[in-house]
Amino acid sequence: NKAPKEWGELLGDQAITTAILDRILHRVEIIHLNEDSYRMKHHSTIFGEQSVSK
DSSP: OOOGGGHHHHHSOHHHHHHHHHHHSTTOOOOOOOSOOHHHHTHHHHHTTOOTTO
């Protein structure tokens, strides 16, 4: 769950990361979702009464 600008640190080489992202993001539309995760919002119905932190 890293933003594309943080991938350089993750992959270890900013130049290669920029080239990869340039090819991946060439014809896409990035959608930023700022809502709570559907999975976390409904974790009791998905996982039962168990806590997800266990």
